[in-house]
Amino acid sequence: MEVACPVAPADDWVARTAGEVRAEGERRHPGEPPTCASGISPSGPVHLGNLRELMVPHLVADEVRKQGAPCRHILSWDDYDRLRRVPAGFPPEFAEHIGRPLTAVPDPCGRHPNWAEHFKEPLRESLAKLGVLVTEISQTQMYTSGAYAAPVVTAMRRRADIRAVLARYQTKRNGDADDDDPRAARDYYPFKPYCAVCGRDDTTVTAFDDRTTEITYTCGCGARVGPVPVAEVAGKLVWKVDWPMRWAYERVTFEPAGVDHSSPGSSFTVGGELVAEIFGGEMPLHFGYSFVGTTGSAKMSGSAGGAPTPADALEIFEAPLVRWLYARRRPEQSITLAFNAEVGRVYDEWDKLTRQVADGTADPASAVVYSRAAGTAEGPLPVTPRPLPFRTLASVADITAGDETQILRILRDLTAPAPVGTLDEVRPRLNCAEAWVAGYVAAADRTQVREEPDKERLAALTGDERRALEILTERMGTYWSLDGLTKLLYGVPKLLRGLPLDAPPTEELKAAQRAWFILLYQLLIGNHTGPRLPTLLMAVGQDRTRRLLATG
């Protein structure tokens, strides 16, 4: 059953691609669900750029499912790739394992079966939170179980044809130091063994018998192996041959790739020829997607270092927001995820869109993107029952330094006349705000409410400043709400001038308000700026505010 889409398919890449995937899947393999594919190498932390490799096919596969049709989304773990280098932050001793399959390298923490699993687990957890349903395929498992035995033999027998295709593109790509450069070896073999003695791929195939399928190789460690049947030899096809082999094997209908993979002469172009010529398959529908960058993502604790991961993003953004940050951009547009003060603005935008969708005023394109962010074909993602503004929660988390009793007291004040009952009503957003303050707000920018009044500053008050503080402390009890205090705080300089509270602002008034707010920040938190003043006052409470602002 087709679901009518309010946005023209030509303008909506998800709907358009989903339609193409269904039609192409049906043409290629009638009666079978189409397959969308992602490939990730668990060679180090899987970062937010890699998440796009998953989100693009996910959005398409999920769109197909929302239309009521089945769709497979496979995640091919390239865990049989060699360890190329030891990522930053890991012990240099692991260099010993360079050249071995990622599943043959020991786990760096001791809680996982191997190196690859160490990096798979956090991504798996993030995907579950994000509602991204995938069928995982381990390339180690596929190669070592013999699943690819037939295509490996095919590739070895047709090595001259493969070499010819690679060489044709090689001439167009001068200076490409790819390790499967067909000119690098006198005799070209697309299969790279992992040495039976040292386990590394520092190997050179010296012979292959097309009839018996026996292979012979040498290794940099001195080993000489063979002839033995290639099916009994650990190893894998080189990347540019491996990828099209899998397109054919898994019947991939759609697989996007980073823009670096989809340029002319890249592994995608070469693969497109090889999949048809050697493996009897068809090139998947595909397009390139752009980069994902981050700002302000260096954690204050400076723990692991390196690019932030989906788990880092999910610590400070609710899962639907992370989906939204990916879903709202077209594939060719780059994405920037902010971890700095912009986080509050992103939440505000999301909350605004949520309200617009609820009251039917959102524009159709934004509403469609919202629905893809808020839920999947499986249903809606969990939300925060009382989504208070992120900035408010961050200020409260900051001012209270995480004291839950204090947090609840302040939030109850802030939400009168329908106060929150328990902190669970404001979670997980409160946890995100707490994690953000702890992880991404510099110590110098944190709020520290004064223990004792600033006697020096209070002694130097001008007559106007003294009267302003008296007006505030006398009247604030009757204005004790966010809206009320906002009105009163902006109004004090007006009252001082004999104007009513709702007098329109002038340049002179605005300057007076700025100076007045600086005075309050100084007396309350010893700083020139800080959280919004109404929030700050309510967090500090009336008694303590009166004590800190007392003019003597």
Ligand SMILES: [Zn+2]
């Ligand atoms: Zn581990």
Ligand SMILES: [Zn+2]
């Ligand atoms: Zn060896």
